[in-house]
Amino acid sequence: MTHPSSWKDTEVRCESGTSVPERYSALLSLVRNLKLIMSLTDPANRKTALWVLRQAIARGDGRLQGLSICCVGNTPLFYAGQDLQQGLVDILTNGTSLTLLDLKGVPFTLSDSFVRSVAMLCPALRSLYVNNHSLVCGVNAETLRQVLKSCRSLNILGVFQASLSQDVFKDLMLPERPALKKLELRCERSLKYTLPLCDQIWLELKLRHPRLWVELELDHTLPELHVPGVLQPSIPVRCLRLLTWTLLLNEVRIVGQSYATTLEFLELQTTASSELNYVLIALAKQCIKLQEVHCYCVVSQEVITAFITNCPNLYRYTLKTHKEAHPWTCTKLK
Incomplete structure (x- = not known):
């Protein structure tokens, strides 16, 4: 022992x-x-x-x-x-x-002064997660820039997307920085008060860090009109959680068109409809790299068949043709 x-x-x-x-x-x-x-x-x-x-x-x-x-x-x-x-x-x-600090499991807002202090005290950090489920984002872009300056080996970062800015992206693309492996971004109502990130800056970041993959989580507090602006086509999205509880027909179409070559994990919380079944079948034919699909509304049997048929790497899914008692259980294929 x-x-x-x-x-x-x-x-x-x-x-x-x-x-x-x-x-x-x-x-x-x-x-x-x-x-x-x-x-x-x-x-x-x-x-x-x-x-x-x-x-x-x-x-x-x-x-x-x-x-x-x-x-x-x-x-x-x-x-x-x-x-x-x-x-x-x-x-x-x-x-x-x-080298790793994960604070995703704390429910309160993390302050700028706290995050700055942690970065200065732990310069060896390689992974930092401050994208917790607090109601608001408490970390501004300048604090994030200070984190990058203090932790020069940081290559995995989980933050609120509201903490990002053009200057943060420029810092991430500096030639002396290590290869960025992963970005976890939580998108919630704080994005209403920030300037949207253009697709060009994502394209430049992807060229600078070709092995980067991104996990996006869209919270239910994010206004529906801001969702398309978040789903920029050049983001190398591997994991996507659309937890908005809104109609997501256009958003699912965007996902199928933009992330067909990268998407491996998809989670949806939306409203059932025949139109949703149609766009999900189309998405299954486009995003053939999917390994997990979890849709928390009822779908047709044709949707389930489409994912199983077109996605050879699929090993787990939550797709139900009838409502079940909470929590819904997932189906494992492998």
């Missing part, structure tokens, strides 16, 4: 309000990749989670490389996460060994 390989990937759950048993606390310094799951309901859980992280970093002599934080349970009313953000900054003073 004391061999370091036993603690390469470790999950610690702080949900009961109790502290970590003493017999385990000495082993936290061996953790290489830590996933912290905490309930926000009781402040004692947040305190325990920060204590666990402090032990893993302060006593680990640079061993901790990956950190993922996920919050569960009901979020207290008006809770903005200041204690967790400040506690994380305080602990990461000696956390320069981190």
Whole structure:
């Protein structure tokens, strides 16, 4: 149990309000990749989670490389996460060994000052995810530029699309930057207040980073009229989640035309109709690289047949001809 390989990937759950048993606390310094799951309901859980992280970093002599934080349970009313953000900054003073930081699982808005502090404290970061499910984007473009300046090895980035700008793209295309592997972008109502990104800048980014792939998530708070502007044809989209709960007929047509050579994962939350069945059948014939399709409204049997027939790499799908009790189960082919 004391061999370091036993603690390469470790999950610690702080949900009961109790502290970590003493017999385990000495082993936290061996953790290489830590996933912290905490309930926000009781402040004692947040305190325990920060204590666990402090032990893993302060006593680990640079061993901790990956950190993922996920919050569960009901979020207290008006809770903005200041204690967790400040506690994380305080602990990461000696956390320069981190190469991955995943904050997608926190429900509160991440501030500009917090993200800037994390970037300065962890210059070795290669993967950073701040595209969490808060109601608004709290990270502006200048902060993102500072992150890129501080973390020169960063090649995987998850952010709100509202944090991007022309200047951010220019920084990403600098010749001294490493090859950008992945962009995860969450698109929500904050895009109403930003300048849209033109297709040309995406084309230039793709030429500079030919192996880049993009994951797009369109939230239900994104106004429907902004959706076509997000789906620029030159984006190398491999994973697309259209979670808008709006009619998506034109959007699905755009997806089939623009991302036929790149799309591997598609998720839809929309309204059932005969027109939707028609455009999905057309999409199945265009996006033949699809590996997963999940559509959370009923479709015709012809739609299911079209995806199975035209997409040889398809191994999992959620396509139902009749409504089921929540949650819908997916079908595995391989």
